[in-house]
Each structure stands twice: as structure tokens, then as C-alpha cells.
Amino acid sequence: MEAKHLSLVEIGIFGQIRAIGLLDPVFKPRKLADQSYLMGVSASGERLLIGVQSHDGGYEPKMNDEVDVTNLNGATLAKIHPFIRGMLSFCAELSPDGQSVAFGGQFARFNARSIFGLHLLEISGNMRTLVKTTEAQTPLSIGWSRDGRTIVYDLDGKVLLYHLDTDSVSFLTDGSRPTWSADGIWIAYRRPDGTAGLIRPDGTGSKSILDNVRLGWGLRWTPDGRYLLYTDAVADAIRVSDTESGEVATILKSIDGQYTEARLRWVRDVLR
DSSP states (O other): OOOTTOEEEEOSOTTEEEEEETTEEEEEEEEOOTTEEEEEEOTTSSEEEEEEOOBOSSSSBOSOSEEEEEETTOOEEEEEOOSSSEEEEEEEEEOTTSSEEEEEEEEEOTTSOOEEEEEEEETTSOEEEEEEEOSTTOOSOEEEOTTSSEEEEEETTEEEEEETTTTEEEEEEEOEEEEEOTTSSOEEEEOTTSOEEEEOTTSOOOEEESTTOOEEEEEEEOTTSSEEEEEETTTTEEEEEETTTOOEEEEEEOTTTTSOGGGEEEESSOOO
């Protein structure tokens, strides 16, 4: 595969970012500050979201006190200080204009219980809940439209669209783990039967892809839209499919289904 300009980074590990190249699938670490971790990547693959936590003197650390937006070289472009007691994200993505972060997870205001669901954190630090859910229903995959006006997410076995212009939700299809293609034309998702599908944002053109593959989780587009990352549940392997040539390469073994592509995000360069 001719993918020298791309690499994968692992989210959720405190104190470091681990990166692998498609042509050299060995994790290489980059050190972060203590209690910092990679929580997400922009769809462009050029911006990183770094969650920063701090200890309050007790046994447990606080949830995120700060979210830093950095470039791939680690230079800080923005610091976001949420107007809340803390936040915890299961999936997060920076908006195309870089002014807000959509995330599935939880946050708590002072002297209040945690709120689970789909949330929007603005650069100003303002936080608002777009869709409130139970803990078990919290979205596990999200994506922004190219114009930044719509967010695709999953909830209770359905793929849904949140329209920021009207603060409304529309049903797209049955399934889960949706991600938006770089050109905005397609949304890839996991069908209820475990196979991979594509559908247009207007609900038309639904079709099957990756014949004879049963997904262990979902799919992730490269920033240029050429490659799809997925976990093959039958082979128990994390693989990449070239949408132009049909070539498939195995990147990692998924380790008994516990380690899947859900832990990985595409970036536009090989991190050093």
C-alpha cells in the first residue's frame, strides 16, 4: 500500500502518544505531560485533542480540566477550559472550523450529577448537551459534516444526524459506529448484521462494502478518503482496505477482540 503520508495514533493512553505507520506497524511513543492523553483527532488528520487532567490531592484524579488543540508537531494552537467540574469522553472530534469539540461521554456541573450523551464543547469553554442519554446508550462513534453543521452519531442501534442549525435530530438508518468520508458524500457504518455499509447523508444510495467481512467494531476513513480501517471479527485482525485497488493489508492482530480499530485514529503524517 502506498501510504507513506499516513499513520495511526492510539487514543486513551496517559503520558504518551503511540503511533504506527502502515508500512512500519511498530508502535513508536511520543511523550506527553503526566496526566495528559490523546482523546481525539480532527477529521483532517492535522489536529490533535489532548485531554489534561490534574490531581486534587485525593486518591482519584479529576476528569479533564483542560483540552488542548495541537498540531502534529505538538505545538499548542488553543487551550480550552471547560466551564464544568470535569468531562470524560469516549469519542471526540474537532469541528472543521476548529471552534468546538463534539464528544460522546459525560460531564458534570458543580454540585450536580453527571450527564451522559452527545455534547458540544466550544473553544470559549462553554459546554452544552445536544442529546442526553443513559450511560449505556452513550454514543461510541461520531463525525462532522464538512460544513460543520451536522454531526453523525450512534444511539441504541441507530445511526442519527444532529442538525446544529435547527437543534434537531433525524434518523438515517439502523446500525452503529458511523464515520463521515472526507469528501462528505458517504457515511460508513456497521450494519445490524455486522457487515459494512455506506449510505449518503440524505438517506439514499445505501450499499454494502467489504464483501464477506464481519466487523468487530466500525470503520475509519483516512483524511484523503482512500483507505478504510476496520477490525475483521472472523480473522481477529485490524486491517486496512484500499478503496481504489481493493487491496487489503493486516496492520495488527486485534488480541481476542479486545483491541480494535476503535482505539486508533488516522493522522496525515508519520509522527516522530
